Amino acid sequence: MSAKLRVILREQIRKLPLPSGIPETVEDLKNIVQETFAIEEDFSLQFQDQEFYGQFFTLLKTCDIKDKDTIKVVPAEPVILESFDSSGADLSEDVGSTASSDTIILSSPRSTSSLRTVSWPAQFEVPTFAFDTELVLQAANEVYQKDGTLLNNPSVKSDILEKLAESIFFYTAYPSQAQREQVAVALIMKHPCLKDPVSFNGLYGWHNSLKYKMGNYRAKVKHLGLPELQVNTLKRKSAADSTPAKNVKKAKKSEVNYLPPPPQGESLESLEQVRVELLYEFKKRDNDSVINDKMATTFSLRRTDVILNKPPVIDFRARWPALFALSQVEEEFRRITLKPLQSTFLGKLDQYTPQLLSLFRRKGGAVGRKLDETLDMLNKDNSIESRREAVVRGLILYLGEKPEGFIKVYQIFDNDDAAAFQEAISTMVLNIFMVSKAKDEGLDNQIGIAIEGEEVLFGISDVAHACAFLIGLTYALELSYPKKLKYTFEVFQKIFLELEDVNLKMSSKVHDLKVMLHA
Structure with a gap:
C-alpha cells in the first residue's frame, strides 16, 4: 500500500512518495530519504507526535508513523577521528x-x-x-x-x-x-x-x-x-556535474590507494615543500634512496595533482621528474595497486606464452597469415626477449588490433631522419617506439615510450618491459586506454596483471581468451 510523508529539510519542506508503503525499518527509510533528496551528510530522523501537540521525537521504529505524517531530517554532529598507535595494545x-x-x-x-x-x-x-x-x-x-x-x-x-x-x-x-x-x-x-x-x-x-x-x-x-570522499562532494563538482552520482571520482581499475590522505602529521602544503626539495635531490647522482623516500612521502600530493588537476603530461613531468625514472614507475604502481609491476606482468606473459603461441598458429585467414609473419622473427632470434616481443605483437593481431599503430619502428640514417623522428614523437598519444641508427647496425634497438607528444621514458631493454612500463604509467598518470587498442590493454591489465575493473565486466573477447588460456 503506497504512502506519502511530509519531510522537513534544512531549508525546504518536501513530499516523499513511498510506492511500496512505509519501510519496515528506520534504516531503510533513511536510505530512501538520502537517495531521494541527495543528502550527503549523516543524519537522523525525527517524527511529529500528535499526542504531544506536534513536538518532534527521535524516530526509532517506523510503526510510529503513518501515511501523510511529518518527519524531520536532523544532521548528525561532526565525527572525530581516532588513530591507533603502533604499541600493539588490545583495541x-x-x-x-x-x-x-x-x-x-x-x-x-x-x-x-x-x-x-x-x-x-x-x-x-x-x-x-x-x-x-x-x-x-x-x-x-x-x-x-x-x-x-x-x-x-x-x-x-x-x-x-x-x-x-x-x-x-x-x-x-x-x-x-x-x-x-x-x-x-x-x-x-x-x-x-x-x-x-x-x-x-x-x-x-x-x-x-x-x-x-x-x-x-x-x-x-x-x-x-x-x-577520496571530499573530491565527490557537491561543492567540489562543476555545475554540469552537480548531482551525487555524476562523474564520481573513484578507483576503477583495482587501485587500492586511489586518492589517499597525506601521511600523519603532514598537509598538502608541507608536502609541497617536500616536492620542491625532491627537485634538487633528483639532480644528484646515486641518490635513489633519498628520492624513493621523498616520492613515497609525497604520494598523496601527486595523486591529488593527477586526479583533481589533470595536468598535461609535459607539465606534470616538470613538477615530478623523478616519477619518470624506470624504478619510480615500478614503485608508483606498487603504491597504487600493492602489486609489483614487472615481475607480475612478465611472469604471466611467460606463463601463457605456450598457450598463446598455440592459439596464434591455429588461427586462419588474413589474421593467421599476419601471425605467421610475426612468428617468423623467432626463426632468426629465439631469445626470451624476442619471444616475448613476438607474443605481444601476435596478441595484438589476434585481438583484431594493429601492432604497427602501437609499436612504432624508426631507423635514423641522417639528420633529416632524426628530425622526422622527433616530429613523429610529437604526434604520438600513447605509444612504444623503437629506434636504431644505421651506423650502429647490429646493436640492440633503443626503446622508449611517448605520451601526449612527449618522450617520457627511454632506454628500456625490450618491448615486453616497455609494455609493462606503459601500463604502469597509465595508472600513475590516470590515463585512459587508447580505443583502438582497448582489448590489448584489457589483457595487459586483467590477465597479465590480474587487476579487474570493479565496475566494468570483462569484454567477451578477452573473457573467451582467458578461458582458452586456462583450458
Whole structure:
C-alpha cells in the first residue's frame, strides 16, 4: 500500500512518495530519504507526535508513523577521528564500541600509515558483531537448521550493516556491485538465518542494503576530510556535474590507494615543500634512496595533482621528474595497486606464452597469415626477449588490433631522419617506439615510450618491459586506454596483471581468451 510523508529539510519542506508503503525499518527509510533528496551528510530522523501537540521525537521504529505524517531530517554532529598507535595494545574494546558511539575509527591496528595496505580479499571474512547480536544470530541459526525459519530483527540488521560497512571501508570506500555481492554471499554462508525471504537466492535484500549503507557510511566519515570522499562532494563538482552520482571520482581499475590522505602529521602544503626539495635531490647522482623516500612521502600530493588537476603530461613531468625514472614507475604502481609491476606482468606473459603461441598458429585467414609473419622473427632470434616481443605483437593481431599503430619502428640514417623522428614523437598519444641508427647496425634497438607528444621514458631493454612500463604509467598518470587498442590493454591489465575493473565486466573477447588460456 503506497504512502506519502511530509519531510522537513534544512531549508525546504518536501513530499516523499513511498510506492511500496512505509519501510519496515528506520534504516531503510533513511536510505530512501538520502537517495531521494541527495543528502550527503549523516543524519537522523525525527517524527511529529500528535499526542504531544506536534513536538518532534527521535524516530526509532517506523510503526510510529503513518501515511501523510511529518518527519524531520536532523544532521548528525561532526565525527572525530581516532588513530591507533603502533604499541600493539588490545583495541577490541574500542572497536566493539563503535557501533554505539559517534566516533569513527578508520585506522587499523595492522598499520599506522595513511595508505591502505591490503587489496580486496579473494574471500571476504565476515566480522564479529556485537556480543548481543552474535547471541541472537547463534540462536537463530540453530532454529534455521531445525525448521528453516528466517530471522526478522531490524535492530540486529542495523548492527550487522554498520559492522559490515566498517569492514568494507577498510578495503575500499566505493565497493563495486560484485564486491557487495561477495559480502552478501559470505554473510549468508556464515549466518543462513539472514537469507532474504523475497529474492530467489536470499541475497538481493542484503546487496541492496549494503549499497545504501555504504552511502550513509561515506556521509558519516567524509567530515574527516578524506580526499577520496571530499573530491565527490557537491561543492567540489562543476555545475554540469552537480548531482551525487555524476562523474564520481573513484578507483576503477583495482587501485587500492586511489586518492589517499597525506601521511600523519603532514598537509598538502608541507608536502609541497617536500616536492620542491625532491627537485634538487633528483639532480644528484646515486641518490635513489633519498628520492624513493621523498616520492613515497609525497604520494598523496601527486595523486591529488593527477586526479583533481589533470595536468598535461609535459607539465606534470616538470613538477615530478623523478616519477619518470624506470624504478619510480615500478614503485608508483606498487603504491597504487600493492602489486609489483614487472615481475607480475612478465611472469604471466611467460606463463601463457605456450598457450598463446598455440592459439596464434591455429588461427586462419588474413589474421593467421599476419601471425605467421610475426612468428617468423623467432626463426632468426629465439631469445626470451624476442619471444616475448613476438607474443605481444601476435596478441595484438589476434585481438583484431594493429601492432604497427602501437609499436612504432624508426631507423635514423641522417639528420633529416632524426628530425622526422622527433616530429613523429610529437604526434604520438600513447605509444612504444623503437629506434636504431644505421651506423650502429647490429646493436640492440633503443626503446622508449611517448605520451601526449612527449618522450617520457627511454632506454628500456625490450618491448615486453616497455609494455609493462606503459601500463604502469597509465595508472600513475590516470590515463585512459587508447580505443583502438582497448582489448590489448584489457589483457595487459586483467590477465597479465590480474587487476579487474570493479565496475566494468570483462569484454567477451578477452573473457573467451582467458578461458582458452586456462583450458
